[in-house]
Amino acid sequence: xxxxxxxLASQSPRRRxxxxxxxxxxxxxxxxxxEDAEALEAVKTGEAPAAYxxxxxxxxxxxxxxxxxxxxLPAAPVLCSDTTVAxxxxxxxxxxxxxxxxxxxGKLAGTTHRVLTAVAVGTPRRRLHALxxxxxTFAPMSRQQIAAYxxxxxxxxxxxxxxxxxxxxxxxxxxxxxxxxIMGLPLYExxxxxxxxxxxx
Numbered sequence: 101x102x103x104x105x106x107x108l109a110s111q112s113p114r115r116r117x118x119x120x121x122x123x124x125x126x127x128x129x130x131x132x133x134x135e136d137a138e139a140l141e142a143v144k145t146g147e148a149p150a151a152y153x154x155x156x157x158x159x160x161x162x163x164x165x166x167x168x169x170x171x172x173l174p175a176a177p178v179l180c181s182d183t184t185v186a187x188x189x190x191x192x193x194x195x196x197x198x199x200x201x202x203x204x205x206g207k208l209a210g211t212t213h214r215v216l217t218a219v220a221v222g223t224p225r226r227r228l229h230a231l232x233x234x235x236x237t238f239a240p241m242s243r244q245q246i247a248a249y250x251x252x253x254x255x256x257x258x259x260x261x262x263x264x265x266x267x268x269x270x271x272x273x274x275x276x277x278x279x280x281x282i283m284g285l286p287l288y289e290x291x292x293x294x295x296x297x298x299x300x301x
Contacts, residue, residue, distance in 0.1 A: 103297060106221070107178045109164035114265070115181060118285040122301055124294060129164055129178060137163070141182070141193060149186035149216055154231060157182045157218035165224060175223070177297050183217040183284050185260025192260045201255035202246050208260060209241035209271070215260070217281040221293045228293045232286035234277025236264070241271055
């Protein structure tokens with residue numbers, strides 16, 4: 101029997117918005133209060149960015165499938181995703197605070213960096229996954245511009261301390277790859293995975 105909805109195991113409103121663009125019915129499957137979701141995103145020493153983002157996505161899927169079973173919810177595929185920003189082999193995750201956001205943006209300004217978003221769809225018996233790899237070029241930014249952007253709060257909870265769909269777009273001179281992937285959920289890859297599960301998109 102083909103599923104008629106999926107579980108989205110993500111607290112990101114951007115991922116929910118992007119999934120709605122595909123017209124796929126979904127329900128949120130969020131962590132419980134005693135789950136340490138942030139611990140899943142710890143970087144291993146020397147880990148390459150692509151390996152990191154794919155490993156974290158699989159860990160998120162493991163946790164979400166276990167959550168689904170614990171709660172005794174109706175069976176349906178679970179979608180998980182993770183995004184990271186990389187400059188060379190250096191991984192830039194979510195900033196700890198405004199000072200950390202300023203540090204990250206200072207490194208990214210005037211450079212071209214990668215945005216990697218991994219997505220996985222799974223059930224207890226089957227898993228499929230994909231990786232979106234995009235390039236983003238930032239124009240140079242003054243310390244004052246970086247400070248003003250960081251102070252506005254937009255970097256909070258964003259890999260690399262910026263939102264491509266927000267005010268940071270004023271400094272993005274070039275993008276190569278998936279805009280939706282840079283936002284946090286690559287729609288082409290996601291649609292391909294969901295079609296494999298029987299969804300009509």
